[in-house]
Amino acid sequence: MNAMSNAEVIDHEFNRLREKLPLWLQENRRFCRDGKVASYIPELSKASGNHLGIHIIDASGRSLSAGDCGVAFTMQSISKVFTLLLALMDRGEEAVFDKVGMEPTGDQFNSMLKLELVQPSIPFNPMINAGAIVISSLINGSGPAEKSERTLQFFRLLAGNNKLDFDNDVYRTESASADLNRSMAYFLKDKGVLACPVDEVLEVYFKHCSINATCSDLARMALVLASGGRDPVTGAALIPRRYVQIAKTFMITCGMYNASGQFAIQVGLPAKSGVAGGILTLVPGKYGIGVFGPALNPKGNSSAGVRLLETLSKEMNWSLF
Known part of the structure; x- marks a missing residue:
């Protein structure tokens, strides 16, 4: 046979x-x-x-x-895979991994514990919230609107769907209830990991999480x-x-x-x-x-x-x- x-x-x-x-x-x-x-x-x-x-x-x-x-x-945290890819394409490996690590944490996705305990104070990886916030700051664009639009167009290209868009209701409620993410971002800003204004970085982050x-x-x-x-x-x-x-x-x-x-x-x-x-x-x-x-x-x-x-x-x- x-x-x-x-x-x-x-x-x-x-x-x-x-x-x-x-x-x-x-x-x-x-x-x-x-x-x-x-x-x-x-x-x-x-x-x-x-x-x-x-x-x-x-x-x-x-x-x-x-x-x-x-x-x-x-998409929420699923979007982190693709913003990482976009940041790598924009900046290259060396620039990206100068700001974020490559290791699992073993902690909750929204924990900031190891940011304080481990030096240097960079997020362990791009899949946790702190790491994805840093990655959002590395996407090229003149400001949050252009960065978010570039991200949306990249997602549309990969999905083969030009109708993908932001869910503005989710974006607004996520932004309004994100005290812990703001705390992380301000900590990263204080440590010199974030170069952009915190509110601008978080706008990009919340926007890509809210893509339907x-x-x-x-x-x-x-x-x-x-x-x-x-x-x-x-x-x-x-x-x-x-x-x-x-x-x-x-x-x-x-x-x-x-x-x-x-x-x-x-x-x-x-x-x-x-x-x-x-x-x-x-x-x-x-x-x-x-x-x-x-x-x-x-x-x-x-x-x-x-x-x-x-x-x-x-x-x-x-x-x-």
Whole structure:
């Protein structure tokens, strides 16, 4: 009996996903009740904790969806992956990593503990709030409006969706309730890590966190990373491969907050979560995946979304490890 060709293997895997994905989503929807919708940003508390959706797109453009995948949500911390990439493209590795480190913290994403305890006082990595605030200051532009517009256009390019936009209600409530993030920013300004005025940097940061997306937008952005930085439709290089490598490494080590090690063991894929309930993940060379489930576990990750990705990884043998 002849072995299947690579194309036949890919088709077989995709067909299994088509058959099983709705079932796997329904099996994991029960974990929504284990989580709570984020409320510290008031606008996020309006989401339904029962939502769970997923969209998967492969390198040929075929896609699959299940559940509440058409519901829009703000990217929140998922945006940190792509602002890091934009800052690297604007400034280069040396300038970026002079201001932010490369190590996991083991702390909550909004902790400023190690900023005070460890010298020099630079954030440990770009995936925590302090690090993402610094990264926001490194995006080129004459002021916060131009920096935010450049960020939005970059996200639109990667998502293949010119309708991506800011959710101004989320932006306003996030800005109004962000005392801890302001504290971090002023601390970083005092230590000379931030060169820009605090309010200008935070405007850029809150704006990119408030960009609305759906599971399909996340999946398309993830597919660019899965494809080594190339547009999956045209093949054009959108991001240097080296910078994609850096971003995917941060996703593995820091992308799921202080549950990143557990996620690496249970799922084994590069991923980044956000407190609105989104998870962006990818299977290198194969798939971009977007998940949405706003009920969060105690670590700030989608409770049912993480469980669904565990099921997919185990059933499809996707773990990189």
